[in-house]
Amino acid sequence: MRKLSATPFVPILFALSLSLAATPAPSHAGDAGTQEILLGQSLSLSGRWSRNATLYRQGALLYFDDINAAGGIHGRRIRLLTLDDRSNSQLVRSNTAQLIAAGKILALFGYSGTASSLAALPLAMRAGVPFFAPRAGSPLLHKHGGRMLFTVRAGHRRELDFLLRQIAGMGLDRVALLHPDDAQGYADVSLAAELLYLYGGNLVAGVPSAGPFAEAFELEEIADALLRSAPKAILINGDVVSSAAIIRTLRARRYAGVMYAMSQAGGKALAEQLGEMGKGVAVTQTVPFPWRGSARIAVEYREAAKAAGDLPSFVGLEGYIAAKVLCEGLRRSGRQPTREKLVQALESINDRNYDVGGFSINFSASSHDGSQYVDTSAISHSGAFVN
Structure with missing residues (x-):
């Protein structure tokens, strides 16, 4: 070792x-x-x-x-x-x-x-x-x-665009978004509504998060606001603590729709916090699947x-x-x-002169945003990830 x-x-x-x-x-x-x-x-x-x-x-x-x-x-x-x-x-x-x-x-x-x-x-x-x-x-x-x-x-916009396109493509046309209670979070509501409209879906609710220190009654109120609109999918944008807390609350309410967490929550950390309640939760990722694949x-x-x-x-x-x-x-x-x-x-680093290993990085004097890679994985019944 x-x-x-x-x-x-x-x-x-x-x-x-x-x-x-x-x-x-x-x-x-x-x-x-x-x-x-x-x-x-x-x-x-x-x-x-x-x-x-x-x-x-x-x-x-x-x-x-x-x-x-x-x-x-x-x-x-x-x-x-x-x-x-x-x-x-x-x-x-x-x-x-x-x-x-x-x-x-x-x-x-x-x-x-x-x-x-x-x-x-x-x-x-x-x-x-x-x-x-x-x-x-x-x-x-x-x-x-x-x-x-x-x-x-x-970037965040690229991640949100990828995920909403995938959700709408699966026929999940009623989407609720849990977002941070800040300027960027409310901007995400407008962006999500715009993107879903383009992809044939509807944003049926945009609900601000109570943050990582939310009390049980606050989580129940948030769950009420999300479920009231009968969404087929709920998209959760938050840190690992607040994401895990609302997912546990929705599980307790027997929500049967699909739940997505964005990469900010992390994969392994989120799965560890959720335990058995993580089964079926999908998570966006900004790198290739690390456990297998070519x-x-x-x-x-x-x-x-x-x-x-x-x-x-x-x-x-x-x-x-x-x-x-x-x-x-x-x-x-x-x-x-x-x-x-x-x-x-x-x-000077770009795909034409440097191979990271099947992962594209493209910098230039006019752009320092190196990657556009986004994918999704889901937590299995064992707490592992499937891709």
Whole structure:
């Protein structure tokens, strides 16, 4: 069993970041005076939202560890410095400011969730630090991302479009949407209604979520609002905690229609929370099916996970892909990488000159949205996924 070498305890990472902050920054951040390539990351590694963040990080470390074992990139090892933020936006900003202030961070990598990414992104933009592969696809991110933001997952609109086209194509023409109680959530209601109209369906209800801390009576009220319109399918857009809570409530109400959760909830984390109640719930995914299939990137990831004693997951594969694409950008940045060189190198990656392994990534100077891949899977009676 291969042990991951880049997973020290979080307190050690915190102390390390303090020591970096006390070191004078080189004239070109991330390129001089070190034989390491330093990446910064703030994640929820503890608390109720930690599962997806942990899976994403583990998947990325599988690839970084293999690169380091082979001698690194141009002889430099990759070190991922991760600070725990417990999904607290203020801590995200504090951690990110601390990582940037150290002066040696070449890029920020793999933040998890829209709120955390939006908290950190302005700091990255002001400092000119690439913000690579957040696990978030919100239009708000792309609206405010600027030149420093690079994504390797399909955007939220693409995911919603794919799912509603599939739902309508199955004859499920009455759809209810549970959405976050924010501006983007209400924008999704309008978008879903528009898309369903194009595909021959109808949005019969748009109901705001009470969030991850909803009381039982609030969940019952939400279920009433969703079921009142007699939907044939219910689409749930939320984090893993709130998605699992409403699915359990609908199961208790014996809702017999189809339920879909969007990829934000994660696959493995959602299945773990639902247990037997997860059977039949469909989940969108923004990476190939990781447990079987011929996609070379999935095969490569499965082999790496097996060697490390890890279990494959959608979110882990997403982290693995993100790490692989970033490493290609680092190679193209040369032996003396800078943040600007990395941006330009990433912009040069596309299907014509780089094969991720059957997964398309296309960056350019005019588009930093790398992927359009979306698919769906369902939770089986055993808690596994079928595709």
